[in-house]
Amino acid sequence: MTTLATPQLAVQGFSSLYEIWILLGILFLAGLGFGVANVIISHILGPSRKGNVKDSVYESGVNPVGTTRDRFNVRFYLVAMIFLVFDVEVLFLIPWISSFNDSRHPWLHAAHGPLFLSVVIFTVILLVAYIYAWGKGVFKWD
Amino acid sequence: MQTFGNPMLYHYLALGAALFTLGLIGFMVRRNMIMIFLSTEIMFQGIAINLIAFSRYWQNADGQSFVIFILTVAAAEASLALGLVVMLFRRRQTLNVDTWSEMQG
Amino acid sequence: MTTNINGMCPEIIMICGALIVMLMGLSRNDTVRRSTLGVAVASLILAFIAALRIGGIGTSAGWTLWPLATYDTLLASGVGILTILCSAGMPFGNEPEKPDRNYRGEYFALMLTSLAGVSMIGKTTNLIWLFLALELVSIPTYIMVATGRSNTPAQEAGIKYFFLGALSAAIYLFGFSYLYGFAGSTSYVAITAAFHAALATGHLPYVAIIGLIMVVIGIAYKIAAAPLHYYAPDVYQGAATPVTAFLSFAPKATGFFALIMVFNLTGWRLSGGTARVVPDLLIVLAVLTMFVGNVLALLQRNIKRMLAYSSISHSGYMLVGLAVGPFAAGNSPASGISATLFYLGGYSIMTVGAFAALTYMQGKSDAAEDLDDIAGIAGEHPFMAACMAVCLFSLIGMPGTIGFLGKLFIVQSALAGGHAVLAVLVVINAAIAAAYYLRIVAAMYIREPWSPFAVRQSTTLKAGALLGAVLTVFFGIFPALLFHQSNSSAAAVRSLVLNPPAGGIVEPVSRRATGRLLKSPLPAVAPTAAAISKP
Numbered sequence: 124m125t126t127l128a129t130p131q132l133a134v135q136g137f138s139s140l141y142e143i144w145i146l147l148g149i150l151f152l153a154g155l156g157f158g159v160a161n162v163i164i165s166h167i168l169g170p171s172r173k174g175n176v177k178d179s180v181y182e183s184g185v186n187p188v189g190t191t192r193d194r195f196n197v198r199f200y201l202v203a204m205i206f207l208v209f210d211v212e213v214l215f216l217i218p219w220i221s222s223f224n225d226s227r228h229p230w231l232h233a234a235h236g237p238l239f240l241s242v243v244i245f246t247v248i249l250l251v252a253y254i255y256a257w258g259k260g261v262f263k264w265d
Numbered sequence: 266m267q268t269f270g271n272p273m274l275y276h277y278l279a280l281g282a283a284l285f286t287l288g289l290i291g292f293m294v295r296r297n298m299i300m301i302f303l304s305t306e307i308m309f310q311g312i313a314i315n316l317i318a319f320s321r322y323w324q325n326a327d328g329q330s331f332v333i334f335i336l337t338v339a340a341a342e343a344s345l346a347l348g349l350v351v352m353l354f355r356r357r358q359t360l361n362v363d364t365w366s367e368m369q370g
Numbered sequence: 371m372t373t374n375i376n377g378m379c380p381e382i383i384m385i386c387g388a389l390i391v392m393l394m395g396l397s398r399n400d401t402v403r404r405s406t407l408g409v410a411v412a413s414l415i416l417a418f419i420a421a422l423r424i425g426g427i428g429t430s431a432g433w434t435l436w437p438l439a440t441y442d443t444l445l446a447s448g449v450g451i452l453t454i455l456c457s458a459g460m461p462f463g464n465e466p467e468k469p470d471r472n473y474r475g476e477y478f479a480l481m482l483t484s485l486a487g488v489s490m491i492g493k494t495t496n497l498i499w500l501f502l503a504l505e506l507v508s509i510p511t512y513i514m515v516a517t518g519r520s521n522t523p524a525q526e527a528g529i530k531y532f533f534l535g536a537l538s539a540a541i542y543l544f545g546f547s548y549l550y551g552f553a554g555s556t557s558y559v560a561i562t563a564a565f566h567a568a569l570a571t572g573h574l575p576y577v578a579i580i581g582l583i584m585v586v587i588g589i590a591y592k593i594a595a596a597p598l599h600y601y602a603p604d605v606y607q608g609a610a611t612p613v614t615a616f617l618s619f620a621p622k623a624t625g626f627f628a629l630i631m632v633f634n635l636t637g638w639r640l641s642g643g644t645a646r647v648v649p650d651l652l653i654v655l656a657v658l659t660m661f662v663g664n665v666l667a668l669l670q671r672n673i674k675r676m677l678a679y680s681s682i683s684h685s686g687y688m689l690v691g692l693a694v695g696p697f698a699a700g701n702s703p704a705s706g707i708s709a710t711l712f713y714l715g716g717y718s719i720m721t722v723g724a725f726a727a728l729t730y731m732q733g734k735s736d737a738a739e740d741l742d743d744i745a746g747i748a749g750e751h752p753f754m755a756a757c758m759a760v761c762l763f764s765l766i767g768m769p770g771t772i773g774f775l776g777k778l779f780i781v782q783s784a785l786a787g788g789h790a791v792l793a794v795l796v797v798i799n800a801a802i803a804a805a806y807y808l809r810i811v812a813a814m815y816i817r818e819p820w821s822p823f824a825v826r827q828s829t830t831l832k833a834g835a836l837l838g839a840v841l842t843v844f845f846g847i848f849p850a851l852l853f854h855q856s857n858s859s860a861a862a863v864r865s866l867v868l869n870p871p872a873g874g875i876v877e878p879v880s881r882r883a884t885g886r887l888l889k890s891p892l893p894a895v896a897p898t899a900a901a902i903s904k905p
Contacts, residue, residue, distance in 0.1 A: 200351050204344040211340045214333055251389045258396035278551075285544055292537055301533055308540035315547035323554040328547075331498050331556060335543065338505045342536055345509065349516055349529050356525065 201261045212249055216242070277318030284311030298353070298360045302346045309339050377424055377436075377493060380417035380443045381486045387413025388482035395475010403474050407830065410454050410478040414485070418447040421489075435492070435634075435866060438859040441711060442492030442627050449619050449718040450485040454478065455834030456722060457612040459729035459826050460518065473517060480510035481616060488620050491627040497546045497556040500631060504542070504592070507624045508535050511617060518610035527608025534591065534601045542588025548581030549635070561635045562870050569637065574645040582640075582648050585632050586655075592625035593685045596658035603666075606678030607739070611732055614674055615725030618681045619718045626688055626714050630707060630863065637867050638695045652693040657795060660686030664802040672739050673728060676806055677721070680765060683803060684717050690796055691780050694787035696864045706787055708853075708860035709779035715852050716772035716845060720764040723838015727758035730831050733824035741809065746819035754825070754832070755814045757839040762807045764842045767800050771846040775853075 219242055256262070284307055291304030313332045320328025354360055390413075391406045421443035462474045487506030494500040512535060516528025550556050552575060553564035568574050587598070594602040606614045640648045663683025670676040691713060694706025731744050731754060748755035764771035777800055784793035845852050 197351055197355075200347055204347065207340050207344050211337050214336060218330075218333065248385075248389065251393065255392055255396065258393075281547070285540070288540070289537075292533075298529065298533075302536070305533070305536040305540055308537075309543070312540065312543045312547050315544070316550060319547065319551035319554075322551070325555065327498075327556040328550055331501075331546075331550070334498055334502060338502070338509075338539075341505075341509055342532075342539075345512060346532065346536075349512075349525075349532055352516065353525055353529060356522065362529075 198264065205256055205261060208249070208252060212245075215245065274318055274322050277314060281311045281313075281315035281318065284308070284314065287311075296361050296363055298346075298350050298362055301362065302343070302350070306339060306343070309335060377439070379420040379424055380447060381489050381493075383413055383417045383420060384447070384482050384486035384489065387416075388479040388486070391482065392475050392479035395473070395479065397475075403472060406475050406478050407454060407458060410482055411451055413482065414447045414450045414454065417489070418444060418451075421447060435859065435862040437855070437862040438627075438630070438711075439492035441715075441855045441859045442623070443489040444855065445623055445715055445718060446485045446489035446620075449623075449715075449722055450481070450488075452719065452722045452726070452834055452838055453612070453616045453619060454481065455830050455837065456615045456726040456729055457481065458828045458830035458834070459726075459732075460610055460612050477514065477518070480514055484510040484514075484616070484620050488624050488627075491624055491631065494631060495558050497550060497558075497561070500628060501543060501546060504589075504624060504628060505539060507620055508539070508592070511613075511620060514613045514616065515605060515609045518613040519608075523604075523608040524610065525608075527605040530601050531605045538588045538591035538598070540588075541591075542585045545581040545584030545586075545588060548577050549585070552578040552581060558631075558635060562637065565636045566870055569639055569642070569645070572642055574640075574643065576644070579644055579647060582632070582636065583651060586629070586648065586651060589625050589628050589632070590655055592621045592628070593688075594622070594659075594682045595655045595685055595689060596662040596682070597655075599659070599662060599682045602682055603670075603675045603678040606681070607672060607674045611674065611725055611729040614677075615722045615729070618677070618721045618725065622681070622685060623714055623718060625685075626692070626710060629692055630710075633692070633695075634863060634866060637870065638697065639867075649693060649695075652689060653789075653792065656686050656689035656693050656792065658686075659683065659689060660795060660799040662686075664799050664806075667806045668802070670806070671741050673741060673744070673810060674739050676810070677724065677728075680803065680806070681721060683799060684713075684721075684765075686799070687777065687780050687796055688713050688717070690784055690789070690792050693792065694783045694789055696860055696867060697787070705857075705860045705864065706783045707863050708857045709776070709783040711856035711859055712779055712849075712853055713776035715856065716764070716776040716842075719838055719845070720761045720771070720773055720842045723835055723842055724758055724761035724765065726831060726835035726838055727754050727761065730754050730826055730828070730835060731758070731823070733826050741813045742820065744810075744823075745813045745817035746815075747823055748815045749819065750823055751825055754835060757835040758814065759811050760839040761842055762811055764846065766804045766807045770843065772842050772849065772852075773846075775846060775849050 219238070223238060288304045288306075288308030288311060291307065292301055295301050295304060313335060316328035316331050316335075318328075320326060320332075350360060387410060391409050394402055394406050394409065397403055421440055424440070457477065460474075460477060462472055462477065484507050487503050487508075487510075490503035490506065491500070494503055512528060512532040515531050516525055518524060546556075549561060552568075553561040555561065565574075565578070568578065591598040591601075606617065609617060636645075636648075640646065660683050663679045663681070663686055667676050667679030667683065670679060688710045691706040691710030694709070696705050696707045731747055731751070732739070748759075760771070764773035767773045767777045777796065781793045781796050784790070784796065
């Protein structure tokens with residue numbers, strides 16, 4: 124088993140097969156924890172309002188009953204814009220993470236510090252954008 | 266001999282150029298601002314196809330990383346275009362570009 | 371990217387300044403919001419100092435032309451300070467009861483970001499970086515045009531500028547994709563090597579020629595060269611006057627630096643065979659641009675439109691310098707690149723100075739745009755009228771101002787490069803241009819005022835106009851400071867072209883037979899990650 128897996132693993136930068144399973148386990152637990160924590164936190168912290176819209180089956184800010192040719196509220200545009208920003212962020216993070224620990228690029232290995240720092244800077248700039256959007260009241264509906 | 270399953274580089278380039286040209290035509294012919302914007306997006310997609318095909322041809326990733334940056338900039342432009350369009354629609358209640366020609370000379 | 375992160379110091383300072391200013395603009399406190407102008411100017415001054423200090427890093431090591439990059443950064447931060455002083459005249463949606471509507475912070479953040487883009491151009495070593503720098507300049511300007519004023523012409527101008535800008539981006543990107551296909555890499559070193567190899571055989575593939583032409587056309591939009599100038603008058607007229615000042619500087623500087631970078635790739639030697647099309651295109655663009663700008667400017671009564679056409683014509687003069695190239699005979703001032711760069715610096719200073727004075731005269735409403743509106747203003751506001759007149763005389767090319775020296779160098783380089791016809795056309799155009807600039811001066815000094823003036827009393831704005839006028843005269847009398855920079859940049863370009871950096875041939879080498887580029891099947895395997903070229 125180990126003999127078969129070794130060359131492949133070495134390429135990926137892992138020392139043994141167990142390391143992969145441990146990592147997968149951590150990832151699984153983190154994902155599960157994230158989902159559960161979000162549900163619980165929003166249950167505790169979220170405002171519990173009642174009303175026709177809140178009790179409807181599909182609550183998205185748009186009346187689920189009626190004509191489908193209705194115009195969307197223009198405030199969705201701001202949500203779409205913020206979504207676009209963070210959607211594109213992932214576009215850069217995925218190539219970064221997939222090549223970060225790849226031992227096939229010795230020059231990448233040598234540059235771990237700058238590589239990590241550059242992504243931190245990237246995220247900080249996005250954070251500033253987020254704070255700005257917050258300050259401008261983009262996340263307030265009313 | 267060329268078969269169906271083995272497209273040549275120029276097939277991809279032709280597709281890219283065709284998309285680019287379609288976008289260009291759309292840009293000039295369409296009168297609705299959102300359609301005009303979508304036409305520029307189509308042009309960007311044509312360029313992306315060019316870059317990816319060349320990237321495959323040269324066996325390096327320069328073209329692919331270029332495409333990622335193009336997509337980013339296109340997203341930034343899309344959000345900007347939406348903002349402008351919303352602003353203009355509030356003022357004029359129409360998105361026809363022909364109504365926007367106050368300045369002449 | 372540059373090999374040394376220290377080289378990016380000025381841009382990093384500008385971007386940090388932009389982020390700080392953006393967050394400061396969120397404040398509810400009016401004093402904090404007002405101090406954004408100071409922070410913006412301070413970050414530009416820091417960037418200016420940083421550029422001077424790093425000027426000597428690895429002189430022309432690798433591909434980065436440090437003298438050219440330094441000149442670019444100095445220009446971006448120096449003229450940037452002028453445009454920010456000019457921006458003191460912006461309305462900024464100032465309503466005390468609605469602090470949400472105030473966009474002072476955003477405005478300066480956008481301006482600093484755009485200036486960081488201008489300053490990046492000279493440091494790019496890769497087509498991807500060039501593309502990002504060009505867009506970094508453009509995208510903020512779209513927003514500045516559309517939101518700088520809340521009236522309909524501003525929004526019309528914004529949407530026009532945005533759509534045509536996106537179109538031009540698509541056009542030069544298409545060119546970039548073909549240049550990548552030609553060279554097999556987006557790095558300047560590899561593309562230079564590919565051009566040298568191809569030009570040595572005397573045959574440049576059509577892929578490269580089409581790519582170059584599309585890049586030139588796309589960037590010609592940024593400098594408002596003649597067949598692509600249609601947006602310029604509308605946008606200049608519609609935008610708020612400080613934004614117009616910025617537009618007359620940032621996209622133009624960007625475009626010219628980008629053109630220089632792109633032609634560096636070709637080695638400026640496109641004289642043989644089908645490649646001749648590209649330099650011919652430059653000459654046609656230059657002549658058209660000069661004449662269209664100057665002749666149409668004669669027909670205008672709106673000052674901002676007039677200055678828009680004037681900016682078009684000045685692009686034409688600078689294109690003459692580019693068409694001459696770096697190989698003009700004789701010593702330094704005769705090089706076309708040096709003349710273009712010197713003219714770019716001089717033009718930026720004098721035009722921003724003129725717009726600063728115009729902003730002052732237009733008052734708070736930012737309305738007075740017609741020649742009648744400033745008729746006789748010299749009697750009441752002699753100081754500002756004098757600043758404006760100095761800048762206009764420099765735009766004409768009066769001796770003793772920087773505009774004169776700029777035109778002189780352009781004509782000199784055209785004569786030295788064997789383009790005598792172009793030199794004559796520049797002189798003819800300078801004569802035509804005098805007519806409409808003098809109309810503004812005459813309106814200010816000779817005519818009687820027909821209504822009271824509502825000028826904008828702002829010390830910052832006055833300082834901006836004064837600085838512009840003083841620099842115009844100062845560099846006109848002591849050009850050495852500016853000239854030294856532009857000349858060493860041109861020298862760096864020339865030495866790069868004569869001794870291109872070695873290496874950069876892209877693997878797999880067997881594919882370099884570009885003749886069969888189009889008819890080859892694509893490899894079945896995807897590019898391996900190992901093939902990512904090192905930065």
